[in-house]
Every structure is written in C-alpha cells, then in structure tokens.
Amino acid sequence: MTSLANRKVILSKRPDGIAQAEHFEIVDRTDPAPAAGEVRIEIMFLSVEPAMRGWIADTGNYSEPVALGSVMRALAVGRIVESCADAHSKGDVVMGWFGWQEQAVVPASAIIRTVTETDLSPSLALGVLGINGITAYLAMTEIGRPGPGDTVVVSTAAGSVGSAAGQVAKILGARTIGITGSPRKVAQCLEHFNYDAAIDYKSGHLPRSLADACPDGLNVYYDNTAGEVSDSVYPLLANGARIVVCGTAAIPQWSPWPSGPRIERHLLVKRASMQGFVIFDHMERWHEAVSQLADWIRAGQLRYVEDVLDGIEACPHAIAGLYRGENTGKRIIRLA
Amino acid sequence: MTSLANRKVILSKRPDGIAQAEHFEIVDRTDPAPAAGEVRIEIMFLSVEPAMRGWIADTGNYSEPVALGSVMRALAVGRIVESCADAHSKGDVVMGWFGWQEQAVVPASAIIRTVTETDLSPSLALGVLGINGITAYLAMTEIGRPGPGDTVVVSTAAGSVGSAAGQVAKILGARTIGITGSPRKVAQCLEHFNYDAAIDYKSGHLPRSLADACPDGLNVYYDNTAGEVSDSVYPLLANGARIVVCGTAAIPQWSPWPSGPRIERHLLVKRASMQGFVIFDHMERWHEAVSQLADWIRAGQLRYVEDVLDGIEACPHAIAGLYRGENTGKRIIRLA
Numbered sequence: 001m002t003s004l005a006n007r008k009v010i011l012s013k014r015p016d017g018i019a020q021a022e023h024f025e026i027v028d029r030t031d032p033a034p035a036a037g038e039v040r041i042e043i044m045f046l047s048v049e050p051a052m053r054g055w056i057a058d059t060g061n062y063s064e065p066v067a068l069g070s071v072m073r074a075l076a077v078g079r080i081v082e083s084c085a086d087a088h089s090k091g092d093v094v095m096g097w098f099g100w101q102e103q104a105v106v107p108a109s110a111i112i113r114t115v116t117e118t119d120l121s122p123s124l125a126l127g128v129l130g131i132n133g134i135t136a137y138l139a140m141t142e143i144g145r146p147g148p149g150d151t152v153v154v155s156t157a158a159g160s161v162g163s164a165a166g167q168v169a170k171i172l173g174a175r176t177i178g179i180t181g182s183p184r185k186v187a188q189c190l191e192h193f194n195y196d197a198a199i200d201y202k203s204g205h206l207p208r209s210l211a212d213a214c215p216d217g218l219n220v221y222y223d224n225t226a227g228e229v230s231d232s233v234y235p236l237l238a239n240g241a242r243i244v245v246c247g248t249a250a251i252p253q254w255s256p257w258p259s260g261p262r263i264e265r266h267l268l269v270k271r272a273s274m275q276g277f278v279i280f281d282h283m284e285r286w287h288e289a290v291s292q293l294a295d296w297i298r299a300g301q302l303r304y305v306e307d308v309l310d311g312i313e314a315c316p317h318a319i320a321g322l323y324r325g326e327n328t329g330k331r332i333i334r335l336a
Numbered sequence: 337m338t339s340l341a342n343r344k345v346i347l348s349k350r351p352d353g354i355a356q357a358e359h360f361e362i363v364d365r366t367d368p369a370p371a372a373g374e375v376r377i378e379i380m381f382l383s384v385e386p387a388m389r390g391w392i393a394d395t396g397n398y399s400e401p402v403a404l405g406s407v408m409r410a411l412a413v414g415r416i417v418e419s420c421a422d423a424h425s426k427g428d429v430v431m432g433w434f435g436w437q438e439q440a441v442v443p444a445s446a447i448i449r450t451v452t453e454t455d456l457s458p459s460l461a462l463g464v465l466g467i468n469g470i471t472a473y474l475a476m477t478e479i480g481r482p483g484p485g486d487t488v489v490v491s492t493a494a495g496s497v498g499s500a501a502g503q504v505a506k507i508l509g510a511r512t513i514g515i516t517g518s519p520r521k522v523a524q525c526l527e528h529f530n531y532d533a534a535i536d537y538k539s540g541h542l543p544r545s546l547a548d549a550c551p552d553g554l555n556v557y558y559d560n561t562a563g564e565v566s567d568s569v570y571p572l573l574a575n576g577a578r579i580v581v582c583g584t585a586a587i588p589q590w591s592p593w594p595s596g597p598r599i600e601r602h603l604l605v606k607r608a609s610m611q612g613f614v615i616f617d618h619m620e621r622w623h624e625a626v627s628q629l630a631d632w633i634r635a636g637q638l639r640y641v642e643d644v645l646d647g648i649e650a651c652p653h654a655i656a657g658l659y660r661g662e663n664t665g666k667r668i669i670r671l672a
Contacts, residue, residue, distance in 0.1 A: 259596060267611065
C-alpha cells in the first residue's frame with residue numbers, strides 16, 4: 001500500500017549507432033504500490049549487454065524497440081519486498097525484465113526465474129547462469145553439437161557468452177580455439193577459460209593463425225561477431241561443419257546493409273549448416289541449462305569473470321564502454 | 337574377350353569459365369575387354385548438368401577435377417552387354433559414372449544403381465529419377481521439411497532440380513512460389529509444375545513481386561542460384577525458416593570470390609537455418625527416393641520435362657547451351 005521513490009534510467013534520445021551516456025537520463029520517479037499480480041523488487045544487480053544496441057535501435061529486430069521516455073529495458077536480479085502475486089513470496093530472489101532502476105514494480109510475468117542456487121552469488125543469474133551462459137550452453141548443444149575429435153572455434157572468445165561456449169565445448173570433449181581482440185584476452189582464454197589455442201584477430205595474421213590452429217578444418221564455429229573475423233573462419237570449415245549464429249557484434253549497424261564474401265559456396269561444398277539462435281525461443285530448457293552450468297561451476301570446470309560497476313550512475317555510459325572493449329567479463333552494475 | 341571401338345568426348349583444354357565446344361575433342365578409342373569385376377555398357381543416354389562446370393574447374397570443389405585428356409565425367413544410363421562382375425548381369429539397365437562415351441568399360445563400382453522401374457523411360461534415371469529428382473526429394477525432405485501452412489520459394493524453379501523440388505513441396509502440402517528467368521518459364525511453372533505463383537526475376541521487380549507473393553514471409557527457400565536472386569529472398573524469411581543450399585548457378589566463378597549482402601543478421605533475427613546439400617552423402621536413401629518419386633510419376637502428381645539432344649556430337653557444346661538457358665527441362669543426350 002506504500003509507494004517508494006527510486007531512481008530509473010530513461011532512454012531520452014535514440015542513438016544513431018551505439019548508445020552513449022547522452023542518450024539516457026536518470027530520473028527519480030515514485031512507483032505505485034503493486035497491484036494484484038504484481039511484485040515490488042529491490043534490485044541488487046543490473047545487467048549491461050551488447051544486445052542493448054539492438055533493443056534501442058529503431059529498425060526491425062527480434063524485439064520491439066525501447067520507447068523513448070521509458071525505463072531502459074534490462075535484465076536484473078533482486079529480492080521481492082512486496083508480493084501481490086500468488087506464485088512469488090516476499091524474500092524470493094528473482095531474475096527478470098526489471099529494467100535499469102533501483103526498484104521495480106512489475107507484473108509477475110516479468111520474472112524469468114527464481115534464483116534457487118543460493119550457494120552461488122545472485123549476480124551470476126545475469127551472466128554465466130543468465131542469458132549469457134544459458135545461450136552458450138543451449139546454442140552449443142543444440143546447434144554446435146561438439147564432441148571428442150571436433151575442433152571448435154569461438155569468436156569473442158573471452159566474452160561472457162564466448163567464454164562459456166568455449167568451456168562447454170571443452171567439457172564436451174572438443175578441442176577449442178578462441179578468437180579475441182587483445183594479447184591480454186588471449187592470455188585469459190588460455191589461462192582462465194581453458195582454450196587449447198587463442199588468437200588475437202588484431203594481430204593481422206588471423207587467416208594464417210587460424211589455418212595453423214585448425215589443420216583439419218573446424219567442425220563448429222560459435223559466432224558472436226560476423227564481419228571480417230567470420231570471413232576468415234568460413235573457408236576453413238570441415239565437411240559437415242555447424243555454424244552457430246549467436247551475435248553480430250562486429251557489425252556496428254545494418255543500415256545501409258553491409259556486404260561481405262558470399263557464404264553459399266562454403267556451405268554447399270562443405271555440406272555445412274548455419275543457424276541463428278535466440279535464447280528466448282528456448283525458455284523451456286532454461287532450468288536444465290542453469291542446473292548443468294551451476295554443477296560445472298561448483299565442480300570448478302566452468303569459470304567466469306564479472307566486470308562490476310557500482311551504482312545506477314554507471315548505467316548511461318556502460319553500453320558504450322562495452323563496445324570500446326573496456327570490460328573484462330560480464331558487465332554488471334551493483335546497486336546499494 | 338572382344339574389344340570394340342567407340343567414340344568418347346575428351347576434355348582437351350581447361351576452360352576459364354564455362355566450358356565451350358572448343359574445350360572438348362571427340363576421339364575414337366578402342367576399349368580393352370572388361371577385366372574381372374568390370375562390365376561393358378552400351379550407353380543409351382548421357383547426362384548434361386550445370387555441375388559439370390565444377391567438375392571441370394581446377395579449383396577446390398567437392399570432387400577431383402576431370403583430368404585433361406580423359407573422358408568427360410558424366411552420369412549415363414545404358415545396358416550391360418558384357419559382365420565380369422558378380423552382382424551384374426548382361427541385359428541389366430544401369431545408371432552410373434560411365435562418362436561421355438558410346439560404350440564404357442568400367443568397374444562395377446561405377447554403377448550407382450540398377451534401373452528397375454522398367455515401366456518408365458530409362459532416361460528418367462538421369463533426371464527426375466536421377467540425381468536431379470533425388471536431390472530435390474532428399475534435400476527438400478531433410479533440410480526444407482515443408483508442410484501444410486508453409487510457403488516455399490524455389491530458385492531455378494523450372495529447372496530439373498527446381499521443378500522437382502517445387503512439386504515435392506506442393507505434394508507435402510506447402511504453398512509454392514517459383515523464381516525463374518523468362519515469361520515462358522513462368523507459364524511452365526504455373527501450368528506444368530503446379531506452382532501457386534511464379535516470378536520472372538528478369539522482370540526487374542523481384543523484391544516487390546516476392547513480397548507480394550509471400551505476405552507472411554517464407555518458411556523454406558530451396559536455392560539453386562545464390563547471387564542477386566537469393567539476396568532478394570533472404571530479407572523475407574519467416575521465423576524458423578530453412579534454406580536449402582543446393583546450387584550456386586548464378587555465380588559464374590568463385591575466383592575472385594564474389595561479395596553480397598551479409599546473411600548472418602537474417603539468420604539470427606529469424607532464427608533461420610541454412611544448410612548445404614550434396615546428394616552423394618545420402619546414397620543410402622536413393623532407393624527410397626526413387627521409389628517415392630516413381631510412384632508420384634505414375635500417379636500423375638510429379639511432372640518432368642526432358643530436353644533431348646541426339647548423338648555424341650551434341651556433347652561438346654551442351655554445357656555452354658545449358659548456361660545460355662537454351663534448354664527446357666533436363667538436358668540429356670540420346671545415343672543410337
């Protein structure tokens with residue numbers, strides 16, 4: 001019955017390209033009390049992700065663009081402080097579409113899952129146990145299907161999706177090659193994420209380094225980038241290779257539509273397949289994915305890195321920083 | 337124990353592009369008698385196919401290039417006149433890799449199948465009951481998987497693969513749209529091959545005509561062309577669409593490698609898949625395919641067109657004519 005003030009990050013201008021701090025505004029707005037079927041959540045961690053560029057963009061995409069003047073769409077994890085929804089209790093830790101704000105009053109349908117792995121940090125529900133890790137696990141197991149004897153190449157190999165994808169392939173018995181963007185990340189791939197080899201694509205020798213690392217071609221390409229990195233990978237596909245199209249981070253915008261070397265011939269000659277993966281088509285498998293990933297974390301087989309910013313003031317410039325590559329690991333914002 | 341003279345078409349020069357008459361030579365060569373495990377075949381029909389461009393090309397492909405000075409690689413159908421192979425008898429009609437020649441002495445391993453559908457013309461074993469029809473049937477059912485409610489687009493829709501692919505999709509309950517290259521072929525698609533709609537891509541209105549024909553997007557794209565035709569199709573993919581990559585007839589050569597609009601974003605946003613199909617990976621399903629296709633032919637549900645040239649003299653210029661689009665239907669050469 002009470003209503004509380006809290007700070008929210010509003011999309012105030014639509015960017016032409018990547019969102020910068022100037023495209024957001026932090027406002028103080030009072031929420032109403034939760035109505036029937038709603039909950040009030042005190043948010044602990046906010047997520048920052050590359051996909052936000054797409055959520056903000058005005059062009060056709062797989063979700064409606066965030067409306068100007070509304071709270072920035074974001075996944076978040078928090079604790080329910082007031083519940084008018086039958087299936088949720090005060091005190092539950094939940095992850096869902098709560099937006100970039102300190103408190104959220106949302107319908108229960110905004111909750112994606114209740115965080116039950118209470119022995120692990122709730123922040124993981126935004127990273128390795130959130131859409132990043134779940135995407136990596138499901139896309140790798142559904143489309144990539146690596147196994148012993150397979151060579152798997154991952155782009156943005158040190159990123160929050162890529163690092164999980166590479167480790168899942170390794171756990172499943174494959175040899176893993178990471179492509180990443182700095183000598184520091186190459187070292188991280190090798191030392192932290194257990195890749196068998198890692199290549200800095202900015203070295204200028206990507207095609208040759210890839211050919212050296214994949215003498216028999218590659219069986220799975222887990223792609224988060226498209227662009228020139230992928231163009232170097234396609235000619236090395238082995239017969240029957242599977243390409244997981246999980247992101248296009250190397251393409252800053254799709255208007256005008258960019259061109260690149262045609263891929264049809266590679267797919268035909270190598271009888272290869274290429275498939276797009278969007279995590280929200282597979283929510284019925286989230287529970288299985290979280291449970292498997294959490295077990296691997298507990299067993300020390302699956303490692304992750306978090307890049308933690310503090311306070312809601314960090315939100316407006318957090319997306320641009322991601323695209324400048326200033327983060328190491330999954331970028332999250334810790335509140336309170 | 338006898339040896340017979342017969343005419344053979346030899347690859348005498350390697351073309352830079354599409355093979356013309358000047359790249360071949362017709363010679364008279366005496367075959368030895370078949371050795372143990374070999375058969376002598378009197379050839380009835382020779383096949384001419386677009387894929388021959390690839391078999392002749394010097395660049396990496398999914399088969400070794402035809403050696404200069406050797407008989408042009410070709411599928412053919414003929415009757416065994418002398419057998420030194422246990423599994424084959426004199427009088428059997430067989431289809432296989434017998435080359436462009438009037439008689440062939442080949443190991444039994446060159447035989448792909450014995451033609452048992454004796455109520456139908458043996459020439460069909462090179463077309464609708466050969467790699468064209470079998471490719472269409474297997475690629476459509478394995479990768480395209482169309483069903484009632486689906487919209488299926490086929491490129492080179494009036495060709496020997498395309499026309500079978502379109503009709504298979506139609507028989508399986510889908511709505512079918514053919515893309516072809518002349519008003520005459522549009523009429524053939526509609527009247528003969530049972531397409532629900534057909535578009536002449538040379539009309540200059542392909543993107544608009546396709547959008548009109550696919551108001552809810554398309555679920556399956558059976559592609560024999562790549563190139564600009566495909567570039568008009570990709571933006572119209574429906575969620576979960578399947579693209580069968582069966583040929584790249586619109587690309588005259590892959591050196592230098594051609595560019596086109598990037599496809600990754602379409603695949604990602606539409607959760608679509610794209611897969612190359614090479615018929616020789618699926619020989620264990622040929623019998624099933626031939627049996628199903630022959631039944632549909634007998635029932636009047638599956639129609640075909642043959643483009644018959646007479647005599648081995650027709651071989652040297654037959655490939656170039658195919659690329660000029662002068663044929664209607666599957667091009668074959670009838671001997672004797």
